[in-house]
Amino acid sequence: MGKKDAKDSRKGEGNATIAFEDATLVQRSRAGDMRAYGTLVAKYQDRIYNLTYRMCGRGADAEELTQETFLKALERIDQFRGHSKFYTWLFRIAANLTISHRRRAGRIRFHSMTGPEEFDEAQSDSLTASVARRRQPGPDHAAINQETSQRIMQALDELDDEFRIVVALRDIEEMDYAGIAEVLDLPVGTVKSRLHRARCLLKDKLADLLEP
Amino acid sequence: MMQFDDPICDQLSAWLDGQLPQQEHKSIRALLDSDPDLRRQVEQLRKLRRMIGDLPRQEAPEDMAQRVLAAHERKVLAQVNPPSLPVQAMEMRWARRIAIVAVVLISLSVGVLTTVWLSEGAGKPISDEQAISRQQPKDRPDQPKQQETPAQTQDDPHQPQPSAPPSYAAGQKDQSGLLLVIIRTEDPASTDRQIVEKVLRANGLIPEARAVQDRARYWKVQVPRDRLARIEQNLSSLPFRALAIRDATAEEARSYLSLTGARLTPDQLSRFVTAEPAEAAEPDQPAEPAQPSAANGSDQPLNDLDRISQLLEQSRSLIRQSAPAEQARQRPATSAQPSEAQPRRAVRPVIIKIIDSSPETSR
Numbered sequence: 001m002g003k004k005d006a007k008d009s010r011k012g013e014g015n016a017t018i019a020f021e022d023a024t025l026v027q028r029s030r031a032g033d034m035r036a037y038g039t040l041v042a043k044y045q046d047r048i049y050n051l052t053y054r055m056c057g058r059g060a061d062a063e064e065l066t067q068e069t070f071l072k073a074l075e076r077i078d079q080f081r082g083h084s085k086f087y088t089w090l091f092r093i094a095a096n097l098t099i100s101h102r103r104r105a106g107r108i109r110f111h112s113m114t115g116p117e118e119f120d121e122a123q124s125d126s127l128t129a130s131v132a133r134r135r136q137p138g139p140d141h142a143a144i145n146q147e148t149s150q151r152i153m154q155a156l157d158e159l160d161d162e163f164r165i166v167v168a169l170r171d172i173e174e175m176d177y178a179g180i181a182e183v184l185d186l187p188v189g190t191v192k193s194r195l196h197r198a199r200c201l202l203k204d205k206l207a208d209l210l211e212p
Numbered sequence: 213m214m215q216f217d218d219p220i221c222d223q224l225s226a227w228l229d230g231q232l233p234q235q236e237h238k239s240i241r242a243l244l245d246s247d248p249d250l251r252r253q254v255e256q257l258r259k260l261r262r263m264i265g266d267l268p269r270q271e272a273p274e275d276m277a278q279r280v281l282a283a284h285e286r287k288v289l290a291q292v293n294p295p296s297l298p299v300q301a302m303e304m305r306w307a308r309r310i311a312i313v314a315v316v317l318i319s320l321s322v323g324v325l326t327t328v329w330l331s332e333g334a335g336k337p338i339s340d341e342q343a344i345s346r347q348q349p350k351d352r353p354d355q356p357k358q359q360e361t362p363a364q365t366q367d368d369p370h371q372p373q374p375s376a377p378p379s380y381a382a383g384q385k386d387q388s389g390l391l392l393v394i395i396r397t398e399d400p401a402s403t404d405r406q407i408v409e410k411v412l413r414a415n416g417l418i419p420e421a422r423a424v425q426d427r428a429r430y431w432k433v434q435v436p437r438d439r440l441a442r443i444e445q446n447l448s449s450l451p452f453r454a455l456a457i458r459d460a461t462a463e464e465a466r467s468y469l470s471l472t473g474a475r476l477t478p479d480q481l482s483r484f485v486t487a488e489p490a491e492a493a494e495p496d497q498p499a500e501p502a503q504p505s506a507a508n509g510s511d512q513p514l515n516d517l518d519r520i521s522q523l524l525e526q527s528r529s530l531i532r533q534s535a536p537a538e539q540a541r542q543r544p545a546t547s548a549q550p551s552e553a554q555p556r557r558a559v560r561p562v563i564i565k566i567i568d569s570s571p572e573t574s575r
Contacts, residue, residue, distance in 0.1 A: 034281050041277040049272035059270075066272055070280040071287070152263055170229065171264040177231045196225035202264075203256050209263065210256045 022086040030077050037077075041070050044087055047173065048094050054168045055098040057157050065101055069094040084182055091169070091183045099161045148209060155205040163198035170195055224250070228257055 028036035048069050053062035072093050073080075080089055156164055169180045177195075181188045203210060220243060226232045227240040244251050273279070 038277040038281060041280050045272035045276040046269070050270045053270040054267070062270065063273060066276060067279050067283060070276070071283050074280065074284055148263065149267060152267060167264065171261050172267065177226070177229070192226050192231065193222055196222050199225050199257055199260055203260055206260065206263070210259050
């Protein structure tokens with residue numbers, strides 16, 4: 001067994017452990033152990049929150065959607081058969097809730113008389129990003145400044161939901177295509193084409209940032 | 213601008229993400245080696261992907277788990293106690309309305325009895341001569357009676373006539389009937405029993421209720437024939453079990469009573485049906501002054517709201533006047549005992565009214 005195989009094997013063991021832990025926690029939750037479900041919430045809350053935040057762009061909405069996601073998952077936990085990973089099932093609930101939320105919000109838009117509401121959100125994002133970079137500087141990721149972050153968020157917000165969700169799941173959650181297809185209940189080919197199209201749209205919107 | 217429908221271009225993102233099969237991956241790699249424009253596009257996509265990935269990670273509130281579990285608990289509790297506050301308030305309003313209607317209906321029935329007894333003048337048994345003499349002006353209501361004051365006029369229900377005995381003359385069967393009130397409870401705190409008893413005592417009709425059986429009490433009162441139809445009509449409108457029997461045979465009365473659950477013995481039943489005059493009070497029974505308020509408005513329609521309010525107030529005032537009723541209880545009870553010396557009369561139209569006091573709750 002080579003080095004790579006050994007590494008994959010350890011990675012596989014790790015995944016199996018996580019899956020086993022999830023299955024155990026789900027089973028205990030199904031039996032009414034709320035502490036077990038609390039552990040599941042704590043384990044995935046940041047990922048769900050991050051996804052919903054990137055999808056809706058507002059912290060308050062993201063909090064509400066995250067809570068609603070876990071609440072709905074708890075109510076339907078008897079329906080989770082374990083055919084997919086728990087977090088895949090969780091992301092499906094979150095994606096559906098978020099898309100429904102955006103459709104509702106799209107029908108009723110509130111306009112601030114004092115300026116764009118995203119201003120404060122952007123400041124908050126910048127501060128959070130700064131703290132996050134100091135806390136966990138990514139070795140391979142170049143830090144982006146506030147303006148760049150705001151531009152990207154704006155470009156993402158202008159995408160249709162069907163494109164934004166695949167970008168969020170792939171480039172933020174780093175899911176593989178099969179996982180995205182499972183979450184969105186789409187063929188892998190559709191995921192591939194939607195993702196490419198979304199990136200092309202973003203590339204056009206952010207062309208000045210992408211020039212060498 | 214990149215062409216979306218370009219099959220090669222469509223593969224670039226997947227190639228970048230490492231999501232292509234090995235063969236396709238190699239093919240795209242070869243194209244990139246030979247096409248600088250494709251390499252530039254791939255570099256832009258790679259940079260875009262990195263910028264999106266570098267967006268600051270957002271963290272959920274630390275108490276998210278507590279929030280979720282608290283929200284779940286609230287939802288479960290809401291399902292256990294489904295009525296919302298407005299629904300509860302609505303139910304309370306309906307319960308209050310039902311209680312008011314029940315009180316009004318009970319008071320109505322008691323008021324009917326009171327009115328009848330007052331207009332009949334204390335329900336004392338009378339001799340045939342008295343009955344005939346009393347009946348005479350009734351046949352000619354437009355003529356004033358010589359020996360009666362206006363307050364004693366039969367057709368003036370507003371005026372109590374404690375000294376005027378009910379008519380039950382031989383040969384005039386249709387002039388009066390017997391009202392039998394049975395309450396299926398021995399509970400002294402029973403509201404129905406208290407109301408009926410107070411009314412009866414206050415009007416001096418029958419000072420002592422008699423036990424028929426366990427959980428049963430009864431009173432018997434003679435009622436003028438011309439009022440039977442009205443009383444029957446009111447009885448039929450009562451929400452609780454009520455029964456009116458006219459010209460009933462013993463067998464019919466027995467079967468009706470068995471339906472009501474009164475469980476009278478055959479002896480008791482036959483005595484009521486065939487020998488009821490002997491059970492009536494003696495003629496010399498002292499009559500208490502009738503309550504003026506209890507004699508109001510029997511000429512008015514009984515379903516009139518004002519009338520119902522009057523009856524309700526009458527019942528309340530009678531309950532409040534417990535002292536005179538207690539004095540009446542101290543008087544000799546011999547008048548209430550059956551007197552075999554009383555002349556027996558033939559079976560007369562009988563009205564039997566059952567006031568069901570919900571024995572399940574009063575036992």
